[in-house]
Amino acid sequence: MANEAVVTINTDADVVAARQKGRELATELGFVSTDSTLLATAISELARNIIRYAKHGEILIAPVQSGDRVGITVVARDKGPGIANIPLAMQDGFSTxxxxxxxxxxxxxxxxxxxxxxxxxxxxxxxxKKWKR
Amino acid sequence: MEVPILKQGLYLIASIQAALSDLDLVHLRDALAEKVGKFRARGVIVDVTVLDVMDSFASRTLRDLAHMTRLRGAETVIVGIQPEVAFAMVQLGLTLEGVDTALDLEEGLAFLDKKTKRHPSRG
Structure with missing residues (x-):
């Protein structure tokens, strides 16, 4: 199975590097193109949040398997200030x-x-997580 | 990576060649706002065909670019958003509201021709 990757997030260039790594792995695992794009876009947003709110952090991108299913898990970690109000952060305004x-x-x-x-x-x-279709 | 900006008649065409960092996008926005004045352009086309990801920052920067050039007297049209990219954008709630878009460069040029057409002067 393909290898996992860890991308250190410090600058805006790392955002691009992280999402490209995600797309690479998705392609390697045979994800359909649309799902690779969705994954890359999600990684981009998570990496962006790290830079904006925590300055530094890392993104781990790894293949996962569960029974017959193959997928990709992404862990975006930072030691930043944390999110004070999680329900508010998850409230969907469908825009900014x-x-x-x-x-x-x-x-x-x-x-x-x-x-x-x-x-x-x-x-x-x-x-x-995103599972291969 | 700098985005080449070509002048064609009254239009400026920015053809993005590779994935752009945030800083590259900001440079493109500022360069176009400046060049609209320098070349007295009436229209701007930003070709994003090669972009495989359009996240919140990219969307916001392109929207700002379109509004800035409009304030400088030129219309902007974004062309070449790929179907998968469009799908991801909609899922994220990024609709580029208030920004004109067209399928590709050809449609973008036709759009600008129509939009910037000057009314015949009365006489």
């Missing part, structure tokens, strides 16, 4: 006018699974 403007409801819509852990002491970890 609603929620906190983190784009997290949008990322959730792009993916099959979405998990968010955040607090002021440890920072924020977003875990997303």
């Amino acid at each position: 006018s609603g929620g906190l403007g983190l784009g997290l409801p949008g990322v959730k819509r792009l993916m099959d699974e979405f998990h968010l852990v955040s607090d002021a002491n440890t920072g924020t970890t977003v875990t997303i």
Whole structure:
């Protein structure tokens, strides 16, 4: 099975690097092109949030298997200030006018699974999964 | 990576060649706002055919670009958004509201011709 990759996120160029890594792995695993695009876009948003709110962090991109299913899991981790109001951050305004403007409801819509852990002491970890169709 | 900007008649055409960082996009926005004045352009085409991801920052920057050039007296049309990219954008709630779009360069030129057509002067 393909290898996992960790991309350190420090600058805006790393956002591009992270999403390209995601697309590479998706292509390698035989994802349909649309799903590769959805995955790359979600990674881009998560990487962007790291730079904007935490300055530094990392994104792990790894293949996952569950029974017959093959997929990709992405873990975006930072030690930033954390999200004070998670329900508000997940509130869907379907645009920047609603929620906190983190784009997290949008990322959730792009993916099959979405998990968010955040607090002021440890920072924020977003875990997303996309299964191959 | 800098985006080449070509002048064709009254129009400026920015043809994106590869994935762009945030900084590249901001440079493109500012360069076009400036060049509209320098070349007295009436229309701007931004060709995003090669972009495989259009995230919130890219969408916002293109929207700002279109509004800035309009304030400078030129119409902007974004061309070449790929179907998969459009799908991802809609899922994210990025609709480029208030920004003109066209299928490709050819349609973009036709759109600008129609939009910037000057009314015949009365006489």
